[in-house]
Amino acid sequence: MTQPENQTPSTTRLPEGKMPVLRMMPAPSDANVYGDVFGGWIMAQVDVAGSLPAVRRANGRVATIAVNSFLFKNPVFVGDLLSFYADIVKVGNTSITVYVEVYAERNRLQTNVVKVTEATLTYVATGADRKPRQLPPLEALIAE
Numbered sequence: 542m543t544q545p546e547n548q549t550p551s552t553t554r555l556p557e558g559k560m561p562v563l564r565m566m567p568a569p570s571d572a573n574v575y576g577d578v579f580g581g582w583i584m585a586q587v588d589v590a591g592s593l594p595a596v597r598r599a600n601g602r603v604a605t606i607a608v609n610s611f612l613f614k615n616p617v618f619v620g621d622l623l624s625f626y627a628d629i630v631k632v633g634n635t636s637i638t639v640y641v642e643v644y645a646e647r648n649r650l651q652t653n654v655v656k657v658t659e660a661t662l663t664y665v666a667t668g669a670d671r672k673p674r675q676l677p678p679l680e681a682l683i684a685e
């Protein structure tokens with residue numbers, strides 16, 4: 542299908558029926574000398590996004606123990622509206638593994654949406670002593 546001249550073709554859509562855990566817009570201070578956003582800035586936001594469901598599941602503090610995988614599939618530009626989606630994919634005795642996807646709305650008037658990043662991170666529930674802590678049973682959280 543031919544696009545009108547003044548429109549960029551939309552590449553994908555935000556995931557339907559899911560709520561982002563975080564939305565951010567990178568500023569010029571988050572960009573490198575070429576004007577693209579630093580990978581390190583994106584990694585920091587992904588770590589925060591992944592920690593949100595982990596903290597909820599752990600019912601308390603967590604520490605990031607591993608970044609298992611990280612893919613920068615497309616660049617992020619200053620002014621992109623980023624949506625971070627985070628889902629728990631594995632739960633152990635003390636650890637919680639979360640899959641995070643990031644989508645950029647490059648031009649919100651033209652609904653140009655691009656998946657920019659996906660990552661898997663593992664968090665460990667910790668106590669006040671910063672040592673690993675057994676996760677509470679899911680039923681205990683639901684009953685609260």
Ligand SMILES: CC(C)(COP(=O)(O)OP(=O)(O)OC[C@H]1O[C@@H](n2cnc3c(N)ncnc32)[C@H](O)[C@@H]1OP(=O)(O)O)[C@@H](O)C(=O)NCCC(=O)NCCS
Nearest residue numbers: 604605606607632633634635636637663665667671672673
């Ligand atoms: C998080 C921390 C308290 C865990 O203590 P630890 O003694 O290393 O942890 P353990 O070896 O007992 O492992 C704890 C859990 O992490 C998992 N784990 C350990 N290494 C892992 C790895 N490389 N990848 C994924 N999971 C891992 C273990 O399988 C275990 O999970 P389970 O209890 O569900 O089976 C400790 O490693 C720490 O303080 N790390 C620094 C955290 C931090 O500062 N993060 C911010 C970035 S600097």
